[in-house]
Amino acid sequence: MEGKTGQRIGVIARHLVPEPSDRSSQSVSAEPTSSPASSRDGQTEPSSSYERVHGRVPRHAVRWRNIAIVHKERLKDIKYEKGHGEGIAKITINRPEKRNAFRPETIEEIMRCMTDARDDPDIGVIILTGAGTQAFCSGGDQAVRGEGGYVGPDRVPRLNVLDLQVQIRRMPKPVIAMVAGYAVGGGNILQMMCDITIAADNAVFGQTGPKVGSFDAGYGSTQMARLVGQKKAREIWFLARLYTAQQALEMGLINNVVPLDRLEEETAVWCREILRNSPTALRVLKAALNAAEDGQAGLQELGGNATLLFYQTPEGNEGRKAYLEKRPPDFSKFPRFP
Numbered sequence: 001m002e003g004k005t006g007q008r009i010g011v012i013a014r015h016l017v018p019e020p021s022d023r024s025s026q027s028v029s030a031e032p033t034s035s036p037a038s039s040r041d042g043q044t045e046p047s048s049s050y051e052r053v054h055g056r057v058p059r060h061a062v063r064w065r066n067i068a069i070v071h072k073e074r075l076k077d078i079k080y081e082k083g084h085g086e087g088i089a090k091i092t093i094n095r096p097e098k099r100n101a102f103r104p105e106t107i108e109e110i111m112r113c114m115t116d117a118r119d120d121p122d123i124g125v126i127i128l129t130g131a132g133t134q135a136f137c138s139g140g141d142q143a144v145r146g147e148g149g150y151v152g153p154d155r156v157p158r159l160n161v162l163d164l165q166v167q168i169r170r171m172p173k174p175v176i177a178m179v180a181g182y183a184v185g186g187g188n189i190l191q192m193m194c195d196i197t198i199a200a201d202n203a204v205f206g207q208t209g210p211k212v213g214s215f216d217a218g219y220g221s222t223q224m225a226r227l228v229g230q231k232k233a234r235e236i237w238f239l240a241r242l243y244t245a246q247q248a249l250e251m252g253l254i255n256n257v258v259p260l261d262r263l264e265e266e267t268a269v270w271c272r273e274i275l276r277n278s279p280t281a282l283r284v285l286k287a288a289l290n291a292a293e294d295g296q297a298g299l300q301e302l303g304g305n306a307t308l309l310f311y312q313t314p315e316g317n318e319g320r321k322a323y324l325e326k327r328p329p330d331f332s333k334f335p336r337f338p
């Protein structure tokens with residue numbers, strides 16, 4: 001593939017940082033995830049009364065169950081899995097030969113699985129990742145980019161990754177990006193939209209848009225500025241350099257860096273810790289954190305959560321029952337809290 005300068009796109013980016021590899025680097029911050037005291041086998045020792053009551057967060061590998069057909073359609077560009085006996089769903093962009101670049105079909109499939117995971121009461125947390133160790137996602141597939149967007153089998157030019165960004169933002173369950181290798185262009189934006197990002201020590205982050213004649217002036221720019229600050233966001237977009245996982249951690253772009261061979265293990269531990277906590281607390285906290293930044297759309301999301309909770313109260317149900325029983329509602333028994 002040729003960029004504007006005649007160079008292959010990979011060459012544009014490759015000289016800036018070391019290539020992702022299968023190695024485990026030394027500059028790793030694999031912090032203990034559940035307790036400051038770690039034993040030699042990597043298991044954390046119980047150290048708090050909470051851990052004495054609930055036990056340590058298990059570190060065993062998740063046993064995945066593959067789901068090939070979602071909403072009656074077979075998945076082609078992605079893999080969708082759910083953990084046996086655990087509330088974890090995993091969505092894997094499965095185009096490693098293209099460094100997991102996405103085309104419109106890829107995005108449509110991810111959105112379908114996100115909807116399935118949202119609607120599944122057994123799922124409490126969703127992992128978004130890329131197949132292999134070379135890339136999380138290299139953004140939009142430049143080979144199918146037309147003049148008005150990315151073109152799929154229906155020949156309609158689309159930027160439907162923007163819909164996916166919004167879906168992740170509004171997802172009432174935490175979404176965790178699990179990043180090995182390149183997260184560049186629209187791929188970096190996807191990891192930014194996730195609630196938490198765990199990166200392998202071979203991960204590489206950055207925006208390539210200005211080098212290939214593209215930009216994301218929505219969440220891709222504004223969410224970045226909120227994460228890393230205005231000056232750094234301008235540097236990342238204007239220079240289109242790439243950054244190591246350690247640099248990304250230091251600038252607040254991601255949450256944790258772990259050795260590549262422990263990426264899924266550590267991600268599972270984070271998921272299990274999250275799953276121990278109150279789902280309602282998590283969903284309202286996410287809505288509140290969004291609302292502080294998303295204006296009226298954020299308030300709508302937070303307001304929806306208030307209604308959801310109110311519907312579960314006797315007071316909310318009194319209004320519904322009275323209507324159905326064709327009588328005036330009696331709200332007198334409900335307290336008017338100061």
Ligand SMILES: CC(C)(COP(=O)(O)OP(=O)(O)OC[C@H]1O[C@@H](n2cnc3c(N)ncnc32)[C@H](O)[C@@H]1OP(=O)(O)O)[C@@H](O)C(=O)NCCC(=O)NCCSC(=O)c1cc(O)c2ccccc2c1O
Pocket residue numbers: 001009010011012013014019097098099101134135138139140141142143150159160161162182184185186187208209212214215216217
């Ligand atoms: C990601 C790389 C740095 C990896 O380099 P490496 O040397 O490891 O690998 P290669 O370059 O040899 O790639 C292997 C193979 O994969 C193909 N490939 C990689 N990425 C893409 C891609 N994005 N599109 C198409 N094909 C890709 C590559 O051509 C090779 O195939 P061969 O057949 O030649 O073997 C490096 O690959 C790289 O820099 N890739 C390009 C990154 C990029 O520019 N991405 C697009 C940015 S723009 C974007 O993502 C975007 C998407 C949107 O939907 C938007 C929506 C709204 C607004 C803005 C949007 C937006 O900006």
